[in-house]
Amino acid sequence: MLAAVYAARQGMEVHVFEQNEKLGKKLFITGKGRCNFTNACQTEELFDAVLTNPRFLYSAIYGYTNYDVIDFFEQLGVRTKMERGGRMFPRSDHSSDIILAMEREMRRLGVKIHLRTRVKNVWLEKTEGGVRAAGLVLEDGARIAGDAVLEATGGISYPSTGATGDGYRMAKEAGHHVTELLPSLVPMVTAEEYIPRMQGLSLKNVQLSIRDGKRTVFEEFGEMMFTHFGITGPLVLSASGKVGKLLKKTYLSASIDLKPALTREQLDARLLREFSAAQNRQFKNVLSSLLPARMIPVMLQIGGIAGEKKIHEITRGEREGFIEKIKAFPMTVTGLRGFQEAIITKGGVEVKEIDPRTMESKKVKGLYFAGEVLDLDALTGGYNLQIAWSTAHAAAMGAAEEK
Secondary structure, three states: HHHHHHHOOOOOOOOEEOOOOOOOHHHHHHHHOOOOOOOOHHHHHHHHHHHEHHHHHHHHHHHHHHHHHHHHHHOOOOOOOOOHHEEEEEOOOOOOHHHHHHHHHHHHHEEEEEEEEEEEEEEEEEEEEEEEEEEEEEEOOOOEEEEOOOOOOOOOOOOOHHOOOHHHHHHOOOOOOEEEEEEEEOOOOOOOOOOOOHHHOOEEEEEEEEEEOEEEEEEEEEEEEOOEEEOHHHHHHHHHHHHHHHHHHEEEEEEEEEEOOHHHHHHHHHHHHHHOOOOOOOOHHHHHHHHHHHHHHHHHOOOOOOOEEEEHHHOHHHHHHHHHHHOEEOOOOOOOOOOOOEEEOOOOOOOHHOOOOOEEEOEEOEEOOOHHHEEOOOOOHHHHHHHHHHHHHHHHHHHHHOO
């Protein structure tokens, strides 16, 4: 949609082919329906959030920055706001405002929108110099001629939005290499039987650490939640983007620091204060000020102190062992959930085969790629949509340049 707007603004005749009954179904559900459409960090900081091929994006992002995206939507009448971590949203909290703004501008510019129209393939023609994209082949066999073709098909995550992986197939048939596809920004599966017992419990202001042997591969502070299969939430989704490939080879050990603001010594002093006022009470009855109620039975199970034990009977060693579980609540991550729950797809069209300035294929003249179909992905926080906007703008301007 954004590419269509910019190509039309350059005077091109633009046709958008959408297999769904309406535009922007994936966009509609982003940010829990609120559409975290970019991040207001310093532009150079965007690259720190890109997990795969950040250098490829230098030209596209500096050519169309996060501030350009914010200005674009503001100029189309979308009032925006910034939330925690620089996340940008429409002020209405409705993703439909973002979609409708682009749709209105497309129609104003005369872009032809073809709904319920599935593209079967890119129409390729051999030339003296190689191969060029001559247009599209629709599912009914009809051929639509064009000077340039942009594949902005997305990935295979959230198939309910119409994601089919067709873009990868078409890219392969055009001679491109597609890297391994994995679900990313997705919940994680854990091994321990005690995790499902805390289903629905959210933890705020905790630190999640994940290790591959002795090497720490992820460590961040934030929010997460226990589920019937493992763990989810912002921290976990970000972690999945960094450790997904490792989980194909091995299980990973993980731990949660439930009190990251306190050292072990400070936590011990706090526990001793709690104990001093309750010497004859049972241990299980003094934990409510320290831990969420849903977590107490599990901590009693793994913490090394029987719940019925009297406070005055607890040894220093037992106390230190329990504190260790608070500072490093243990889990084993065994895998990721599937594409049905993944926010994005990791992997895609090999970027070495794409011109980073224009997003044009180096193999097929007139064939362009943008967004998630490319081997580009980032953390949560509006960064993946920024990749989509920047690459789409580069493709539109590149195609217009060639016209």
